Amino acid sequence: MVTTDQLYSYSHTIGLYSLLGRGFNNPVDMAFGKDGVMYVLNRAGPEVSSRLPYKRISMCTVDERYLGEFSSGGVEGGQMMWPSSIATDREGNVYVSDEALQRVTIFDGSGRYLDKWGAKGSADGEFNRPSGISFDADGNLLVTDSLNCRVQRYTRDGRFLESWGRPGSADGEFNLPWGIHVTAGGNVLVADWRNDRVQRFDDAGRHMATYGTQGDAEGEFNRPAGVTTDADGNIYVADWGNERVQILGPDGGFLAKLRGESGISKWGQEYFEANAWELRERRKSNMEPELSPMARGNSREESANVEKLFWGPTAVKVDDEGRLYVVESCRFRIQVYQRT
Numbered sequence: 001m002v003t004t005d006q007l008y009s010y011s012h013t014i015g016l017y018s019l020l021g022r023g024f025n026n027p028v029d030m031a032f033g034k035d036g037v038m039y040v041l042n043r044a045g046p047e048v049s050s051r052l053p054y055k056r057i058s059m060c061t062v063d064e065r066y067l068g069e070f071s072s073g074g075v076e077g078g079q080m081m082w083p084s085s086i087a088t089d090r091e092g093n094v095y096v097s098d099e100a101l102q103r104v105t106i107f108d109g110s111g112r113y114l115d116k117w118g119a120k121g122s123a124d125g126e127f128n129r130p131s132g133i134s135f136d137a138d139g140n141l142l143v144t145d146s147l148n149c150r151v152q153r154y155t156r157d158g159r160f161l162e163s164w165g166r167p168g169s170a171d172g173e174f175n176l177p178w179g180i181h182v183t184a185g186g187n188v189l190v191a192d193w194r195n196d197r198v199q200r201f202d203d204a205g206r207h208m209a210t211y212g213t214q215g216d217a218e219g220e221f222n223r224p225a226g227v228t229t230d231a232d233g234n235i236y237v238a239d240w241g242n243e244r245v246q247i248l249g250p251d252g253g254f255l256a257k258l259r260g261e262s263g264i265s266k267w268g269q270e271y272f273e274a275n276a277w278e279l280r281e282r283r284k285s286n287m288e289p290e291l292s293p294m295a296r297g298n299s300r301e302e303s304a305n306v307e308k309l310f311w312g313p314t315a316v317k318v319d320d321e322g323r324l325y326v327v328e329s330c331r332f333r334i335q336v337y338q339r340t
Contacts, residue, residue, distance in 0.1 A: 007247060008324055008337040010261035014064050015040075015333035016268040022066040023267060024332040025054045029085045029226070029315040030325060033109055034092040036061050040327070040334070041086040041096065047073065055080050057094065057111065062323070062336065064266040070111025075101060078113030084131040085179075085315075089156060090139060097130040097143060104130065104141070104158065117158030122148050125160030132180035132191070132226075136203065142180055144190060149174040151190060151205065164205030169195050172207035179226035179238065179315065189235065191224040198227055198237055198252075211235070211252035216242050216299065219254035226315035230322060230339075238313040238326065243299040245316055245326055258326070260303075260310035262335050303330075310335070 015024045025044040033039055037059055044054035052073030059067035072079055081100035088094055092109035103118030119126050128147035135141055140161060141154045150165035151174075165174045179191035186203040196214035198221070201207055212221045222241025229235055233250035245258040264272070272279035287307040295301035303311040312330030319325070322339040 007256050007340065008258065009340050010263075011323065011336045011338040012064075013262045013265040013333050013335050014038075014060060014062070014267075015265055016271060017332040019054050020056070021069070022060075024058060024334075025056075026329050027058075027314075027327050027332065027334070028083070028329055030317055030327055030334065031086045031088045031094065032317070032319055033059075033088050033094070037067060037109070038062065039086055039088070039094055041083050043083055043329070044073070045082075047081060047100075055083065057086070057096070057107075059111070062319070066267070068111070070107065071096075071105075071113075077116055078105065078107070080105065085133045087133045087135055087141070089135055093156075095133060095141060095156075097133045099129045099131060099146070102127045102130065104133070104143070104154075106156075115157070117154075124163060125152070125154075127152075131178045134180045134182045134188075136182045136188075137186055142182060142188060144174075144177040144180045146176050146178060146193075149177065151177065151180065151188065151201075162205070164201070171210055172199070172201075174199075179224070181228045183229050183233070184231070185233075189227045189229065191227045191237065193223050193225065196221045196223065196241075198224060198235065198248075200252075209252060211248060212237075218257065219246070219248070219252075221246070225313070226327075228316050228318050230318045230324075236316045236318065236324060238316045240313055241299075243303040243310050243313065245310065245313055245324075258310070258337065260308055260326075260328075260335060262308045262331070262333065265333060307331075 025042045028043045029041045031039045040058040055073035056069045085097045094107040096105045102120040105116045106114040131146045132144040149167040152163040153161040175194035178193040181189045188201040197212040200209040225240040226238035235248040237246045247255045303309045314329045315327040317325045324337040326335045
């Protein structure tokens, strides 16, 4: 069995809690753009008027340079309500799926609003809670249409091409599909959220394999939210309900798991240097407290109490240098791991 430290070692953390500006607010996904830009999607619920400005897309780099932000909460063009996933096309434009507004919104790489498309319904080309998005090799956009329990394929300007899937638990069926990823070879991986598994399809939507079942043992899942692959074909799953990331081989066999090793980000350190009294209070706190017998072994309780652990891992991404990024919604950060 491969151990985790044979695959990845913790590098650093990006982010801290922030209503606006440098930092994140319930981040749910991220995407890589041109010239090293990372786009981080902040969902920032609940949807009350005072929190609408916090719904935004943050721009930064892997070495923690903050580059700005764009968009806000609302229903107008260029705004978001329940943003779920983010992706970039070959030209560097940014696409965002929105569960509440039943649409995909498009920005250019600097955040300028370009267009939107989509409508609520169950017919071809309509949505009922669109969630994960990913581009295929032809530049078309694949969307997991969660409550319609299917995957749909569109051109970049929103013209419907095809769909596959239906409600159920058999191979090729879905129950609230969420994260989606197109591999380098053109296969499509779908995090089948409520069925607690990952399914693999070919580029025409034909079922190829199913990985995992419900549970917390190695190779089992509890509400998987995100999925991606690396250059070797290894599969990375944000095992949201188990508060971990699992690494599978190309054949779906279990390789390793990560629970989180986060330290303070550079942004966080700079904040504490400017707020010395908060740093003093932090040093008095126990970030790895002794857990009660009832909490030990409960992944949700462990993550809520131990700062370094993943809490709400919603998305996983791998960059061109093989680094692994884990988006944590509940701790407002991204943990970065380096391939060893």
